Amino acid sequence: MDFSLPYTNEQETFRKEVRSWLAENVPSDLKDPVDPRDFTIELNERWREVHKELGKKGWLYPTFPKEYGGGGLTGDHETIITEEMNRAGVPENFTSGNTLPPMQVWGSDEQKQKFLKPIVTGEKTVWNKLTEPNGGADLANVQGTAVKDGDEWVLNGEHVYVSGRGKPGFLLGPMKTDPDAPRHRNLGYFIIPVPDWNPDTGSTGLDGLSIYEMNLINGHDQHNIVLNDVRIPGDNLFGGETQGWQVAGTTMESEHGGRGKAFPIDTPVENLVEHLGDENSDGTTVGSDPVLQQSAMTAVMESHVQNVLLRRVFWMYQNKHEISWHSGVANVHGRESSLRIESRVREVYGPHALLNSHDPDAPHGGQHEVNARNRAGQNHAGGSTNIGKVVLARRIGISRTIERPAPTPSTASA
Ligand SMILES: Cc1cc2nc3c(=O)[nH]c(=O)nc-3n(C[C@H](O)[C@H](O)[C@H](O)COP(=O)(O)OP(=O)(O)OC[C@H]3O[C@@H](n4cnc5c(N)ncnc54)[C@H](O)[C@@H]3O)c2cc1C
Structure with missing residues (x-):
């Protein structure tokens, strides 16, 4: 019995169009380095140009509405575009994906034109500014403040671990607007323009706003952000003045896996x-060793399960289903299984797996070493694995608190 789901002729024609466009428009010398620490501002500028061209075609955000710069295409088109971009080694846009849903759900039409459209077309990028130095897991406990002054907001606070590649065009996140109101009713959700960040000095071109690099072990760019009497226009607020916690709910829905993946890849x-399949010196293959075979097949199964979980959530999202515990299972399983997979990799390769990308003997150009560092950090990104389990318990109904999913662009427009 054949369970495969073949692409239609129309879809295969679309695939050819995407493939030949990428071949013609991505310079052959432009490559994403294996180690994120080797990613330079110059590379950022060159990839951003490719992203802008993809944006003009509507392929940077294929399923987003055309009126906001998207492609107005289907989830199937997105799957094909993602497959082809992966095949060609083209990195996805450099915006933190979880920043767009709150703008889509909570933004007015005017705000969407002003902030969302330049991001969807690739003109700008936005970073998720959530975590503060005194704790990130309890996001409702934000201490940074926003005070109204005439037509402007004046912002003060500090953030850490804010991820992003290259230079941001905007920062997005909650700040306390009413210090006297109870928890969950005291936040606003703000977008802050970053005119021109200079990574060497920390200056941003906006008075009082500084951004400094934090080089963590994973090598992904994380940043420390300082706001010292930063003034922004009154309409740079998504939702009402004290609705920031609800807006954050939409961000968290996405951060905790709420959109799944069209085409999950597992390079390790x-x-x-x-x-x-590699040959040993005695002519046998590495995989013929029964012990290594056991380890490797455990990794293959874990990876396959994660792939299915992510695709299920993607399918639910595209079909406007309310996604409850399903995304939580994918989120937590992905975090934990990828760590287990890294252990299996080290069992098979031995210490060899930890040679870095600058060592000519590193297997797969140093991918495993980069992944081993990256996976450890990812168990804290996005609110940590512990918090992922707290959310999952609430969704399954075995916690003191029962939680319903927040609106997402999929369910809000259903
Ligand atoms: C690689 C990386 C990328 C990141 N990217 C971003 C980003 O783009 N933007 C951003 O704003 N932040 C980002 N973060 C920060 C991340 O969201 C926080 O690290 C996370 O929310 C946890 O906050 P914390 O580190 O302050 O730990 P704390 O909040 O101090 O928590 C400490 C420990 O206690 C556990 N814990 C806390 N509360 C509970 C609970 N109720 N039940 C069970 N366990 C609990 C936590 O899991 C954690 O292990 C990133 C972090 C990393 C490592």
Whole structure:
């Protein structure tokens, strides 16, 4: 019995169009480095130009409405575009994905034209500014303040671990607007323009706003952000003045896996399988060793389960289903299984797996070493694995608190 779901002729024609466009428009010398620490501002500028061209075609955000710069296409089109971009080694846009849903759900038409459209077309990027130095897991406990002064807001506070590649065009996140109101009713959700960040000095071109690099072990760019009497226009607020916690709910829905993935790839496991076919000096293959075979197949199964979980959530999202515990299962399983997979990789390769990308003997150009560092950090990104389990328990109904999903662009427009 054949369970495969073949693409239609129309979809295969679209695939050819995407593939040939990428071949013609992505310079052949432009590559994403294996180690994010080797990503430079110059590379950022060059990729951003490619992203802008993709934006003009509507392929940077294929399913977003055309009126806000998207492609107005289907989830199937997005799957094909993602497959082809992965095949060609083209990185996705450099905006933190979880920043767009709150703008889509809570933004007025005017705000969407002003802030969302330049992001969807690739002109600007936006970073998720949530975590403060005294704690990130309890997001409702934001201490940074926003005070109204005439037609403007005056912002003060500090943030850490804010992820982003290259230079941001905007920062987005909650700040306390009413210090006397109870928890969950005291926040507003603000967008802050970053005219021109200089990574060497921290200056941003906006008075009082500074951004400094934090180089963590994973090598992904995380940042420390300081707001010292920063003034922004009154309409840079999504939702009402004290509705920030509800807006944050939409962000969290996305951050905790709420959109799934059209085409999940698992490069470490693909590399591992390839390695099993390599020949040993005695002519046998690596994969013929029964012990290594057991380890590797455990990794393959874990990866496959994660792939199915992510695709299910993507399908639910595209079909406007309310996604409850399903995204939580994918979120927590992904975090934990990827760490287990890294252990299996080290069992198969031995210490060799930890040679870095600058070592000519590093397997797969150093991918495993980068991934080992990255996976550890990812268990804290997005509110940590512990918090992922807290959310999951609430959704399944075994916690003291029962939680319903916040609106997402999919369910809000259903
Ligand atoms: C690689 C990386 C990327 C990141 N990117 C961003 C970003 O783009 N934007 C941004 O704003 N932040 C970002 N963060 C920060 C991240 O969201 C926080 O690290 C996370 O929310 C946890 O906050 P914390 O580190 O302050 O830990 P704390 O809040 O101090 O928590 C400490 C520990 O206690 C656990 N814990 C806390 N409360 C509970 C509870 N109720 N039940 C069970 N366990 C609990 C936590 O899981 C954690 O292990 C990033 C972090 C990393 C490592």
